[in-house]
Amino acid sequence: MSSTNSYLHQLNDVQRQAVTAINGPVLVVAGPGSGKTRVLTYRVAHLIEEGIPPWDILTLTFTNKAAREMKERIQQVVGQRADRVWAGTFHSIFARILRVEAAHLGYPSNFTIYDSDDSASVIRAIIKEMNLSTEDYNVNAIRARISSAKSNLIPPARYAQDQELMQADLLNKRPHLQKVYEKYVARCKRAGAMDFDDLLYRMFELLHTNPEGVREKYQQRFRYVMVDEFQDTNHLQYEIVKKLVNYEGSPRNICVVGDDAQSIYAFRGATIQNILDFEQDFKKYNIQVYKLEQNYRSTSHIVQAANEVITNNRKQIPKSIWSDKGDGERIRVLKALSDTEEGKRIVDAILEQKNRHHLRNRDIAILYRTNAQSRIFEEYLRRYNISYRVFGGLSFYQRKEVKDILAYFRLAVNAKDEEALRRVINLPRRGIGNSSVEKISLEADAQNVPMWDLLPRVSLTGRTRTAIDGFIHLIENFRQQAATTNAYQAAIYIAKQSGLVDSLKEDTTVEGMGRVENVNSLLDGIKEFVENQADEEPGTDTSLAAYIQSISLLTDQDEQLQDEEYITLMSVHSAKGLEFSSVFVVGMEEKLFPSFMAMDTPEGLDEERRLFYVAITRAEAFLTLSYSASRYRYGQMRYNEPSRFLNEVDLTHVEMAGGMGSTTIMPGMEPDFDRRSAQTPTSGVSGNFKRKTPANQLMADPKTFKPSPSDQIQTGMKVLHLKFGEGKVLAIDGGRDNRVATIFFQGSDTPERRIMLKFAKLQIL
């Protein structure tokens, strides 16, 4: 039956093998644009067609969007049965299970999920209460360290015994970090709250301690497990997966799909070691490995450039991505003198492309290393009247006014939630100031009870006492509402009675009105939630608690957009998994891309390079890279050198057109503010590139290497190149600002190379 199924004919040989190998462990290494999602979804569809009950299948992804798309695509093949598959993010699936099993862990089933801001706030309070120096105890650094400890399965007690960790903290002048960690965990617990890491950690704990045989329950439940973006999993996630599938007598029907070259989240604990470990761990169970190497997304120049770039990394799973879509356009490189000029040139180029190639806005993306870079492009896009959308930055749910009202909702659902309590106990002002809150907090800590429980009996008098009693009454009232009416009714009630909306309305500035607007759209969203839930199946949960749960794992990225026509502006990180006809990767400069934070270590640099790899492989047909000689950073003008990554792209893939500003735009559209930036337009395209070199062939010692100024380099000189070693300059040609040297490097497989002197690092010998 299944062999005649049409979906199998939509796959190439390797893809089909990966889809139909349903028994035993499978590792799929999937290059960019190689049909990874297709394989994953068809594999699930295939399982169902083969008679596996959908509810036996678990697919874990990283984003809600990926999970949703997968469900939709499975549905297209197998229809409604797709709804019964367990498809979701690690966090959402585990949260769902943890709500059911919460009692085993000493948690209420309506536990709150703390986001990163909540976590930071808890840590900040602990540092303050312990009277630790806020200078040495940087909140974000501590949060990262706690997160990393949890991700590596090191609870506070084990942390205390770990000499290496304790020693490192001591050296960083944070000897009490372990104590902060311990308190943090205790506080989350007593607040009935789990942070993002807890959703994983507690899941592991549940399977590990195995109360009343829950482990076996889920092992039998999930007989087929799949993991997407496996290169992004951290140690803890892999340990959970192993608990689920790697046990005595297990069929070990586990399929992981990933690409080591696209691992860009090492900074938060993701490790490609998991891919290597997976191969080892399942070796004896007849593991099958498939490599998807055909790229269906991009033309050859782009794919080959990507291949070249990534070979500069020290470690990787060998693979060769190829495309049969033809050479396509060469990669363009734009140079600008300032960040403003970069903005203008990019937007000019966008206009030109739109005209010449009839691209729609949605075909185009501007990708950058840091979100702060978006502003200048926004400015020009606005001026040119091109619609765009910026992704990333503050999410809707992170806005203050939204968080404030959500805090009331959270409190109505779980009164133990201390972060929510701190947020709203004096909002709007009701005369319960910092010192009172501090007192309650310290007392709660001493007695190890939630702050909420202490409110009635904490020794405060007079006005404050009255205010607190009023607050208790208010929240009790809200709890009542939340328990008896649906989410929308309760939300409206709370918004009014809390006084929050009224106090927001007092601010009649544009921003103030925007905040009221945001609260209103939140309320609209809740209304929609109630209606949708009611539509689903009669009897589904439309409570405020259910609403809070549904949004606490959502981000802005999940927002479904109509097919509006806009240009996409986002960080390279956010662009992973997406594709566009035309991609502009901007800010290709040292210290920016690669980031100065990651430049010092080889591992950091490799990750930046993978990030660049991700960036360029987003492009289907047109790829433009740009850099600027200077830009503002933290309010200060900085001068930057072009990114070393530009050097790693072979010249053959780059458009060398000397086209001086060939980016003419339609007459009459030239904005006059251009005159304000008194910059002369630079001559068109340029770049600094090298020819193909084998990776890891350092022929000069980087420690003693000192590049000479490029304008001193003349014909006949002996020079040293970092990668190619010693060479002789045979000739120099090109314009004054664009000199290209032909250099003969002895012993290289392609001894004669043409190198752009402007940036190439050469030392005169």
Added chain:
DNA sequence: CTGCACATGTTTTTT
């Protein structure tokens, strides 16, 4: 307790 001036710390961030 509240409001304002000053100081501080800035990569990326699926959840």
Added chain:
DNA sequence: ACATGTGCAG
């Protein structure tokens, strides 16, 4: 540049 947090005077 800019937002967010802390300290101090009223």
